[in-house]
Amino acid sequence: MLKREGILLSSVRLGIACPMANEGELGGKFVKEVLARCDGFREVRFFVVLDKVTKDNTRELLDQLAGCEPRLCVVWAPENRCVVDAYVRGYREALAWGADWILEIDAGFSHQPGDVSQFFSAMAKGYDCVFGSRMMQGGSIVRSSFKRRLVSWGGTVLTNLLVGTDLTDMTSGFELFSREALQMVLDKGIQSRGHFFQTEIKVHCRSLQIGEVPITYKAASARLTTASVLEAFYQLGRLFRLRCQGVL
Numbered sequence: 001m002l003k004r005e006g007i008l009l010s011s012v013r014l015g016i017a018c019p020m021a022n023e024g025e026l027g028g029k030f031v032k033e034v035l036a037r038c039d040g041f042r043e044v045r046f047f048v049v050l051d052k053v054t055k056d057n058t059r060e061l062l063d064q065l066a067g068c069e070p071r072l073c074v075v076w077a078p079e080n081r082c083v084v085d086a087y088v089r090g091y092r093e094a095l096a097w098g099a100d101w102i103l104e105i106d107a108g109f110s111h112q113p114g115d116v117s118q119f120f121s122a123m124a125k126g127y128d129c130v131f132g133s134r135m136m137q138g139g140s141i142v143r144s145s146f147k148r149r150l151v152s153w154g155g156t157v158l159t160n161l162l163v164g165t166d167l168t169d170m171t172s173g174f175e176l177f178s179r180e181a182l183q184m185v186l187d188k189g190i191q192s193r194g195h196f197f198q199t200e201i202k203v204h205c206r207s208l209q210i211g212e213v214p215i216t217y218k219a220a221s222a223r224l225t226t227a228s229v230l231e232a233f234y235q236l237g238r239l240f241r242l243r244c245q246g247v248l
Contacts, residue, residue: 015094138214
């Protein structure tokens with residue numbers, strides 16, 4: 001795809017895909033803060049995806065907010081089997097609505113609403129996708145274990161080496177896609193069932209016009225399971241084999 005110069009936000013329909021679970025009142029606060037930074041677009045729709053992982057009153061509170069905030073759409077997806085399903089459902093909802101750009105962002109203020117404007121500025125220059133980076137100059141990780149930092153850094157280096165990508169952060173999940181880029185990713189298919197899917201998406205996009213912007217990631221790191229690490233190695237090996245076969 002060729003970079004398209006000088007895109008006006010006033011011509012763009014922005015869809016936001018955001019899985020959420022057990023956020024309580026923080027969920028509505030997060031939605032409001034993100035939407036407050038999305039002025040200037042032709043239209044905006046914020047798709048919050050909830051499933052059976054949610055055990056508290058998050059869904060009820062968001063439904064109440066949606067009653068007075070027409071840009072919010074609460075998607076109930078009890079059929080989801082894993083976190084990847086929640087993200088993909090958000091992507092598909094945004095595409096079905098007619099979004100020109102799709103912003104993927106994590107709830108709970110692990111991703112900062114204040115960072116979204118730089119994605120829009122970069123994308124308006126004509127990129128196919130813009131990825132958030134915790135590793136580039138200006139980026140940072142707060143409240144994360146050394147082990148998680150090491151895995152993120154090592155995963156980035158190894159993936160760049162094996163599959164020919166050239167990004168500073170291959171494991172981040174804060175990103176903005178053009179409609180065409182995201183549809184291409186879905187058409188290729190996402191095989192990973194764990195958080196490696198963020199890396200898999202970036203591999204699919206490696207031949208596109210890509211931008212990176214620095215982000216601040218704030219979160220208490222979830223436990224890194226052996227199963228998730230093994231799944232990541234398996235999927236990376238699969239992608240490497242596909243590259244060697246010339247079909248990636």
